[in-house]
Amino acid sequence: MQTQTKSGCLWQKKTFQHYDINTAPMKREEMALVCRVFSAASSCGCSFPRKFQLRFFCNKVAISNPLLSKLLQIPNSQIKTTLDSEDPLLLNNSSFSWDILLTSSPQKAQSVLEWRLDKMLKENKTSRDYSDLISLCGKIRNIPLAMLVFSSMERRGIKPNSSVFNSLIYTCLCSGDVVTSISLFETMMSSEDYKPNSETYDFFIAGFSSLGNVDAMHTWYSAKKAAGFPANVQTYKSLISGCVKSKDFDGADKYYEEMMSIGIIPSITILESVLEGLCKRGSLGQVKEFMEFLLDAGWKINENMAEKLVKFYCEPGKVDEMEELLATLLKYNQDPQVLLQVHCGIIRIYALSDRLDDVEYSVGRMGKQGLSFKCPDDVEKVICSYFRCEEYDRLELFLDHIKSSYKLTRSNYDFLIAGYRRAGLSEKVELVIKDMKLAGIL
Numbered sequence: 001m002q003t004q005t006k007s008g009c010l011w012q013k014k015t016f017q018h019y020d021i022n023t024a025p026m027k028r029e030e031m032a033l034v035c036r037v038f039s040a041a042s043s044c045g046c047s048f049p050r051k052f053q054l055r056f057f058c059n060k061v062a063i064s065n066p067l068l069s070k071l072l073q074i075p076n077s078q079i080k081t082t083l084d085s086e087d088p089l090l091l092n093n094s095s096f097s098w099d100i101l102l103t104s105s106p107q108k109a110q111s112v113l114e115w116r117l118d119k120m121l122k123e124n125k126t127s128r129d130y131s132d133l134i135s136l137c138g139k140i141r142n143i144p145l146a147m148l149v150f151s152s153m154e155r156r157g158i159k160p161n162s163s164v165f166n167s168l169i170y171t172c173l174c175s176g177d178v179v180t181s182i183s184l185f186e187t188m189m190s191s192e193d194y195k196p197n198s199e200t201y202d203f204f205i206a207g208f209s210s211l212g213n214v215d216a217m218h219t220w221y222s223a224k225k226a227a228g229f230p231a232n233v234q235t236y237k238s239l240i241s242g243c244v245k246s247k248d249f250d251g252a253d254k255y256y257e258e259m260m261s262i263g264i265i266p267s268i269t270i271l272e273s274v275l276e277g278l279c280k281r282g283s284l285g286q287v288k289e290f291m292e293f294l295l296d297a298g299w300k301i302n303e304n305m306a307e308k309l310v311k312f313y314c315e316p317g318k319v320d321e322m323e324e325l326l327a328t329l330l331k332y333n334q335d336p337q338v339l340l341q342v343h344c345g346i347i348r349i350y351a352l353s354d355r356l357d358d359v360e361y362s363v364g365r366m367g368k369q370g371l372s373f374k375c376p377d378d379v380e381k382v383i384c385s386y387f388r389c390e391e392y393d394r395l396e397l398f399l400d401h402i403k404s405s406y407k408l409t410r411s412n413y414d415f416l417i418a419g420y421r422r423a424g425l426s427e428k429v430e431l432v433i434k435d436m437k438l439a440g441i442l
Helices: 033-043 066-073 076-085 088-092 098-104 106-121 127-139 143-155 162-174 178-189 198-211 214-226 233-245 249-261 268-281 284-296 303-314 319-331 336-352 356-368 376-388 392-402 410-422 426-438
Strands: none
Touching (some): 066 076, 076 106, 127 143, 127 162, 162 178, 178 198, 198 233, 268 284, 284 303, 303 336, 336 356, 356 376, 356 392, 376 410
């Protein structure tokens, strides 16, 4: 890294084993379709309780949809009565995030889905509506509820189609229930009305990719091609991700090159996986080359990619390469939050090496770009560096510099108190405690 001039004034200038997917299943006795499905689920130990009790663990979530905000705050026992009194269209509003609800409280999500099923049974809904509802069951890994939706649809006289079965397969794979998912596939193979389609194979490829069974993932990809369905961006997303997770980097390279050769534009998720694979290989040259390719092609680096890059450079302490990365990202006008991660990564390396001049220069540079610390751990690494160097006056200047843009946390204050006590600076300890009281922390 080129030497940078610092001012004396700190801040002024400065398993599916043994199963052959290509073999047609044997003809079964004719029986009600729903019985087949329930039988398959039961054989895997699935039960169908009416009530499911899961603990609500999310206390604070940034919500823009008033109905979603209300559902997260009220007890589960009031979910259905609340929904009865609200405009049902709010559930279909674009600001209603099912992912937030499903992630925050599967129990409440289930209550909402049960309420929605009750409403659907009173209306003339299509198989697509039931398919969507089953997919939501997959997100909370609730096979019994998905089966209940399926059987309710059957009782309404609505014939299932491939989309409905795909949603059931998705739910089973999300829950790790491979046996039931294959039983459903066999049912599709033996039918005339809901044969497996491209999406069916993609669900299996994605499912086994997530489960870490790359051999099965490869097999289902071969089966998709044998069935006459071409690969798409979703297919390659699962294949590349699965290979990277299993450290099959040659496989990831093969699928990426295959995808590019047939003209499929990669998604940002695929590019994240490719970058992750290059980082895991520890190849500085390949990472740099890939980044140059993305930036020259007009891609924006997202926060997930920035996190991977910062970790890649920080672990071996490659600060010169981080400085070069920052300059490149600035040149290509990347997102401020991406730049912030790189700034903080650089500061972290300097702080761990006790290079206080470089720390202070980098903090000042970050501030001039309108950015400030967000992670308490980064601030603590800087604080510890000052204590190791016994630069207490410079520490005070640092804290004074960042106070307008960063609010110290309880953990930050604890670090300061511990450091000043080890240094025998009791007056400093008292001042920190006083500041904590003023900040409402004590």
